[in-house]
Amino acid sequence: xxxxxxxxxxxxxxxxxxxxxxxxxxxxxxxxxxxxxxxxxxxxxxxxxxxxxxxxxxxxxxxxxxxxxxxxxxxxxxxxxxxxxxxxxxxxxxxxxxxxxxxxxxxxxxxxxxxx
Amino acid sequence: xxxxxxxxxxxxxxxxxxxxxxxxxxxxxxxxxxxxxxxxxxxxxxxxxxxxxxxxxxxxxxxxxxxxxxxxxxxxxxxxxxxxxxxxxxxxxxxxxxxxxxxxxxxxxxxxxxxxxxxxxxxxxxxxxxxxxxxxxxxxxxxxxxxxxxxxxx
Numbered sequence: 550x551x552x553x554x555x556x557x558x559x560x561x562x563x564x565x566x567x568x569x570x571x572x573x574x575x576x577x578x579x580x581x582x583x584x585x586x587x588x589x590x591x592x593x594x595x596x597x598x599x600x601x602x603x604x605x606x607x608x609x610x611x612x613x614x615x616x617x618x619x620x621x622x623x624x625x626x627x628x629x630x631x632x633x634x635x636x637x638x639x640x641x642x643x644x645x646x647x648x649x650x651x652x653x654x655x656x657x658x659x660x661x662x663x664x665x
Numbered sequence: 666x667x668x669x670x671x672x673x674x675x676x677x678x679x680x681x682x683x684x685x686x687x688x689x690x691x692x693x694x695x696x697x698x699x700x701x702x703x704x705x706x707x708x709x710x711x712x713x714x715x716x717x718x719x720x721x722x723x724x725x726x727x728x729x730x731x732x733x734x735x736x737x738x739x740x741x742x743x744x745x746x747x748x749x750x751x752x753x754x755x756x757x758x759x760x761x762x763x764x765x766x767x768x769x770x771x772x773x774x775x776x777x778x779x780x781x782x783x784x785x786x787x788x789x790x791x792x793x794x795x796x797x798x799x800x801x802x803x804x805x806x807x808x809x810x811x812x813x814x815x816x817x818x819x
Contacts, residue, residue: 573796638671640708645669645683647705648695652687 562606567591568599572622575609579621677796679788689775692782693751696773697721707731716740723748727758751775767791 562568567589574580574588585596600620603609611618670682685692695701699717707714708731716730727743742765743758754773760766770789775782790796 638669641671641681641683642669643709644706645685647707648692649685651695651701651704652685652691655691656687 562602562608565599565602568603571596571599571603572608575620575622579612579619581617581619585620673796674787677790677792679790679796681784681786681788683784683786684778685782685784687781689777689782690751692784693754693775696754697748702729720745721748727756 570589571585574585582593582596582600585591585600586593589596600609604611604620607623609620610623611620668684670680672680674680695705697719698721699719702719703714703717706729712731712733714729714731716728718726718728720726723745725745727745728740730738730740732738739760741758741760743756745754745756747753747755752775755771757768757770759768767790771786772789773784773786775784777783
């Protein structure tokens with residue numbers, strides 16, 4: 550586990566669909582608050598609020614570019630995204646592990662396995 | 666060791682592969698027979714599928730409803746586009762949260778792989794944003810479990 554990312558804060562930050570979508574957007578490249586308002590159809594204050602939560606969770610950070618402050622994924626944030634995919638994988642695995650049992654149970658009663 | 670792979674492809678695809686010890690006929694049936702689907706397509710522990718409609722023919726309807734028994738419910742609807750026993754299923758589905766999400770187009774292939782089956786599920790979403798939302802929603806349940814696990818650790 551990475552100490553730079555507070556897991557509890559990261560999970561809380563990731564629990565919101567808009568924030569996950571913002572992360573997905575930033576995974577493709579940095580963006581300013583103004584650039585994020587259009588695709589998400591939200592006001593700047595609303596976006597800023599989400600960004601603050603993501604920043605506090607250290608999933609994203611900001612770069613200084615003149616008067617602009619483009620946000621980008623923090624390096625630990627990318628690992629958190631990997632973790633997020635790993636969790637989805639786990640949910641799928643759960644389903645397929647159950648399917649393994651269903652398939653095994655269907656085969657067990659006839660040991661020789663009838664051919665179709 | 667994990668037998669499952671999950672990867673994104675391009676901007677709009679998600680590809681999942683999984684090997685099963687049973688032949689393609691059995692795995693195909695488990696994906697098309699409602700009585701079988703109800704036994705495994707359940708997501709996280711504690712969830713059941715009280716409603717499972719899969720008309721099992723091209724043009725047929727799909728409706729899966731899940732419940733956690735504590736008031737939380739979730740359902741998807743869809744239509745079957747193509748069925749090729751026992752090798753291919755093509756369908757569209759959408760999640761309802763409760764407003765319908767954009768359609769996912771899903772092609773599931775079953776190929777003999779040794780004595781078992783290699784399943785390849787290729788999902789196509791309308792755009793990258795929808796894909797991100799779909800991946801995120803798919804893990805809600807897993808996340809819930811993670812919270813519980815975290816509570817146990819902290």
